Amino acid sequence: MNNNEQDHDHEKESGSCEHGHDNTSLPRNALVIISGLALGVGMLVNNPQAKDIFFAVSSISGGLLVIPAAWSAITKRRLDMNVLMTVAVTGAWLIGEGNEAAAVVFLFALSELLESWSVGRARRAIASLLKLAPETALVRDADGDYEEVPVSEVTVGSEISIRSGARIPLDGKVSSGNSSVNQAPITGESIPVEKAAGDPVFAGTINGEGSLVVEVTKGASDSKLARIIKLVEEAESQKAPTQRFVDKFASIYTPVVFVVAILVAILPPLLSGAVWSEWTYRALVLLVIACPCALVIATPVSIVSGLTALARNGVLIKGGAYLEAVGKLRALAVDKTGTITQGKPQVSEVITMTWLAEEEILRRAASIDAHSTHPLAKAVVDTAKKQEIEWQTSSDYKSITGRGATAKIDGHPYFIGNHKLAHEYGVCSPEVESKLAEVEARGESVAIVGHLPHNSNSCPGEILGIIGIGDSLRSEAKEALRLLHDAGIQKVVMLSGDNQRTVDAIAKKAGIDEALGDLMPEQKIEHLRRLMDEHRFVGMIGDGVNDAPALALASVGIAMGAIGSDTAIETADMALMQDDLTKVAQAIILGRRTLRIIQFNVTFALAVKAVFLILAFTGHTSLWLAILADTGATLLVILNALRLLRH
Structure with a gap:
């Protein structure tokens, strides 16, 4: 959340629409209304002197929202849209076109007002969260x-x-x-x-x-509410790649057009003896048309609307860059425990492989697992507690990442772990393999309890028992995966440290395309990289803590159930405030829709510019028509973007 690439000053320098109205003490709405009314009255009266007076009032009222910002830009040695409008209006008055000058300044001020209103409306949807908590x-x-x-x-x-x-x-x-x-x-x-x-x-x-x-x-x-509001506000202040491109484009485009307008005004009269007033007028029209308001507002309003719509629905995305990335996702990697399954495993059965009773197997397993916070270890300890089994504290506990753990009980070394660990200690047998296959075929995880080999001549080690631990599928998992494929996700891969048989069984139940088990954390990263090579834009769904490396590597890291974890909110790029996988599909659909709207808005704004630039060169348009077209394009772009709020 701290990757805010552009501060406020830099945003102004990018050539985006700046609100000069902030520099006046008069209410902006009142100035726009006065400018519009004066323009309307000026068009209706017949007295030429009265017309000029009303057009002047209209120009001054609207100009108070533009000229201060233009002056500020000039003092910083920049050319922006406010400078373009100020030059165009001044030039129109100098060539005797006061009516068009008034129309231009009013419509431009109205366009600025619409822009401010649109962003304000989207932001108010989030600001209303502040009112949720009592005072x-x-x-x-x-x-x-x-x-x-x-x-x-x-x-x-x-x-x-x-x-x-x-x-x-x-x-x-x-x-x-x-x-x-x-x-x-x-x-x-x-x-x-x-x-x-x-x-x-x-x-x-x-x-x-x-x-x-x-x-x-x-x-x-x-509070969680205060944190959410802060994160959304920070997200809305960050620029999406499209917005950064448009801002950079506008910062170059605006001064280039200014130079072109000067050449249009002076070259034809100098080279061919054309009428100065006619080509000065065409240059002024060119300046007005060049104003890229609709282009610049196209992305930020869409991004703010999309982020707000998702936040209302319990999905936090940490900025426009990630919202665009969500819209481009083509594949997903998912963790198993707590993501596809409930994350609340329970002991389903205890199989003894020696003369020891089931209670004694659980006792030794709990003695080791009492040191661990792993979900499977907790399931073993909880079962022992429910059965009122008392165990002694083990010593020399050692966790073996991705495999299990070892410890000493009464001075003897024991282990509890997965199939891989049993193989590493060389204590597996055909009988054990057969029992493991039965448990794993049901989609359950296994915790193998055994006596470690030591004093090789006297104790080769043995497996004492097998604990089957089941973790049920999330109720919405099947539907969520169907929705993900409908949303355009081409492949969903489950990456798990659990055994392959269990992972395959869970994947088959859920409808997952590919399942990879027996993975160490570094192997998950390798498979995620492979997936990114194949599909480029890949999301990773995890709990935001244990899967932090994979979440960081993915195009979009998605944390499940962030309502219970501040760490999850901070770690991931996208946080689901409840444990509901269907929200991922909703976010992808909205991300894709946001991308389509941004693309349409930018294309539409550029197309309008291109048409009117041609008309300006051929002399088939006017100042007021040019600014009316720009204002109309801005309004359409805004209304199109605000449709996202209804998602």
């Missing part, structure tokens, strides 16, 4: 009573009361009470989420029928 909270005091306190003054650790139907003012953890909470403002999810003691709640969400007491875990400025 006060009911805080429990030392006497146990509740008093209303501004949220900015509520400290972390305080307890607040959330009444039925009220908005939650701060992030926190439920201390007591049960209720359902509508989290749509944060996640875009329409179904309320049940909350009980220990569950997290977020500022801006809406409490249902029950009453909750919540312990505050984050201050007002650090």
Whole structure:
């Protein structure tokens, strides 16, 4: 989020539309209205002197929105659109075309107003999020009573009361009470989420029928809502590649056209004796037509509208560059656990391979796995707890990345891990292989518990038991993958450290094109690079932490379920605020639609320019018609971009 390539000053130097109206104390709307009314009255009256007066009033009113910005550009030795308009209006008055001068300045000011309104409308859709969180909270005091306190003054650790139907003012953890909470403002999810003691709640969400007491875990400025608003604002300030190209193009194009206009004004009269006033007029028309307002506004309004539409739906994208990249995605790499599956594995069976009872297999497995935070290790420990199995603390614990772990129990070395680890220790047998094949064929992961080889002459090591651990497919996974293919994704590849049989079984259930298992983290990177060589634009979906290298390498890194992890929001380029894969397809569809709208807007704006430039050279257009065409093009470009807000 910190790759903001252009600061505000640099944006101005790029030649984009600048709002000179900020330099006047009069309201911009009033100036535009006065300019328009004076122009209209000037066209209606018959008295030539009255006409000139009204046209002058119109020019001055509109000029107050243009001339200060033009002067600012000149002092910085730049030529921008405000300079073009100022020269054109001044020239029109000098050759006696006051009516056209007034029309030009009014329509240009109106165009600027429309641009400001369009961007403002898109930004207001996000700014409205600020109003979601209440300004006060009911805080429990030392006497146990509740008093209303501004949220900015509520400290972390305080307890607040959330009444039925009220908005939650701060992030926190439920201390007591049960209720359902509508989290749509944060996640875009329409179904309320049940909350009980220990569950997290977020500022801006809406409490249902029950009453909750919540312990505050984050201050007002650090809440999930505040973070989302900040990230979206930062994203909207970043320029997309198309916008950077257009800005660079405009910065070169504008002064070139200025030089061409001067040549048009002086060369024909000097070389062929043409009428000075006629060719000066054509040069002024050329300057007006050259104003690339519609071209410059084409991309930013589209990007802001697209980012806003997705943010409303619980999808955060960290800037225009990533929104464009999402629209170009042709392939996806996905993690298995927590992405395609629920990420909540449970022990399905315990198979003993020796005289030891199943309870003893679980006891030794839990003794080792108690040191680990891996989902499979947690599943083993949780099962042991549920069965009220007591285990002793193991020593000399050592994690083996991508394989499992070892530790000592009662001074004897044991291991728990995957099929690959058992092979490395040379303790596999045909009987074990047969049992492993049965478990893996069901799409379950295996945790093999064994006695490590040591004192080679006395203990060659052996497998004690096999624990089958299942992780069910996400309910929306099949539908999400269908939508992804419908959205134009050509290939979805699952990259997993789990065994190949399990990965194949899960892929078959979900409808994934290719599944690769038994991968170490560095192997995931290798396969992702291969995929990028084949398809160029490739997205990676993971949890934002364990898959950080792959997320960073991909064209777009996508984090699942970011509502529960600040790290996920910071790590990925795109964050899904809830665990819903269908949101990825929605984002890709909107990204593609945004790209199409940007491409149409830029092409349309350039086509209008080309047509009127030809008409200017042939003398078949006028100042007011030229600016009317530019204003019309700007309006159409804006309205086309704002359609994205309805996505």
